[in-house]
Amino acid sequence: MNKNLLGSPLLCLCFYSSGSCFAAAFERSGQTIQPFFEHGNYAEISLAYIDPDVSGQVQQVETLQQFGITDFSTGNLSNEQVMLGATLKLQLNPQFKFAVIYDQPFAVDIDYRYRPKIYGESYEVESADIDFKSHNLSSLLGYQFNPQWEIYGGLSYQSFAGSLKAKGQTYSVFDGYDAEFKQDESLGWLAGISYQIPEYYFRTSLTYRSAIKHEITTTESIEVGVDTPNVMEVKTPQSVNLDFMTGLPNQNILYGTLRWVNWQDFVIQPPKFKAVIDYVAIFYPEATDIKLIQYNEDQWSAKLGLAHVWNKKWLSTMELLWDSGINNPASTLNPSDGYQGIGLGSMYTYNTQFDIAAGLYYLRFKKSKTSSNSNPLANITGLSALNDNDAWIFGLKLAHHF
Numbered sequence: 001m002n003k004n005l006l007g008s009p010l011l012c013l014c015f016y017s018s019g020s021c022f023a024a025a026f027e028r029s030g031q032t033i034q035p036f037f038e039h040g041n042y043a044e045i046s047l048a049y050i051d052p053d054v055s056g057q058v059q060q061v062e063t064l065q066q067f068g069i070t071d072f073s074t075g076n077l078s079n080e081q082v083m084l085g086a087t088l089k090l091q092l093n094p095q096f097k098f099a100v101i102y103d104q105p106f107a108v109d110i111d112y113r114y115r116p117k118i119y120g121e122s123y124e125v126e127s128a129d130i131d132f133k134s135h136n137l138s139s140l141l142g143y144q145f146n147p148q149w150e151i152y153g154g155l156s157y158q159s160f161a162g163s164l165k166a167k168g169q170t171y172s173v174f175d176g177y178d179a180e181f182k183q184d185e186s187l188g189w190l191a192g193i194s195y196q197i198p199e200y201y202f203r204t205s206l207t208y209r210s211a212i213k214h215e216i217t218t219t220e221s222i223e224v225g226v227d228t229p230n231v232m233e234v235k236t237p238q239s240v241n242l243d244f245m246t247g248l249p250n251q252n253i254l255y256g257t258l259r260w261v262n263w264q265d266f267v268i269q270p271p272k273f274k275a276v277i278d279y280v281a282i283f284y285p286e287a288t289d290i291k292l293i294q295y296n297e298d299q300w301s302a303k304l305g306l307a308h309v310w311n312k313k314w315l316s317t318m319e320l321l322w323d324s325g326i327n328n329p330a331s332t333l334n335p336s337d338g339y340q341g342i343g344l345g346s347m348y349t350y351n352t353q354f355d356i357a358a359g360l361y362y363l364r365f366k367k368s369k370t371s372s373n374s375n376p377l378a379n380i381t382g383l384s385a386l387n388d389n390d391a392w393i394f395g396l397k398l399a400h401h402f
Helices: 003-007 018-022 061-065 169-174 271-283
Strands: 042-053 081-091 096-103 108-114 126-144 149-167 177-197 202-209 212-220 231-236 239-248 252-261 299-309 314-323 336-349 354-367 390-401
Touching: 126 169, 126 177, 149 169, 149 212, 149 231, 169 271, 177 231, 212 271, 314 354
Parallel strands: none
Antiparallel strands: 042 081, 042 390, 081 096, 096 126, 108 126, 126 149, 149 177, 177 202, 177 212, 202 239, 212 231, 239 252, 252 299, 299 314, 314 336, 336 354, 354 390
């Protein structure tokens, strides 16, 4: 088996870490740094296309039935998405290497329109449009101080922006709420350590990424009658990635990833939204802890893959995927809560410089719990039931050694 497999695109067949393209909370890319371990000078570009089928059933079914409505389906809540990634890695000398890695780590794209027919005509009863995007550029410098051990670290430059619109009586006092979150850029850092045994085709790495604090200028449509700031603090979460690969007999390679993301400390709470909640909490104390967006638990995700080297040209992989979810109630923003999945991939080595890889993944989402809270404000985006939701992901990667 070629020892260059320790720095092979096979570990990058995951295309944004496979299921991370539709993982818990805002998680999208999985923030992998595996291209950093490619041998020699290296560049790659990757694309992932996500086709989700995510739907549920609206609340207040009994009230809607009084108007002759029999269709309570939300329709597909999530839009199709395309995610991009790129890496440039330079081997400066036998000990030092440098890389720049671009990804889109956190995103949400929800387009919800509930338009049932009432007496033969379609009416928009409620809607929600939720769109958040981020871009991340990480620079990494690595130092290999012996054949086994390597340390690395660097900076992450990240942008974060979004918008949210909600319309409908289900949203209570926030019917017609419209918020714009202007793009903000900020810095974070990452660091890690890697250990390898080349003669056994073994490598493992542990990478930590810091939280990144954004000060976001916010515009909200509601008037609250008191002065409020127009800047909101948002911290994208810290995370830890543990990756490994090891050679097996008969030209096989076992590899995997375990990832932790600190979503429990992630909050989006615009100033005017908070002012309304604070006022409502005077009469409904149970509303005190309501946030526009927050998550109950941290996310854990894992991947276990097996690669087989057929010959000098072809390699194929199979992966099993798992995501814990974040234990939030079912809502238009959280219509699923973790998943199980499977993926198949293949890589073709055109020559010593060029590789192309493709993969197809299927995710089966776990259903979020439905809330029994009687306070309408505590469940303003809730769903009464969920369907059997899933998603298909197609990935493509072009790689070049130079």
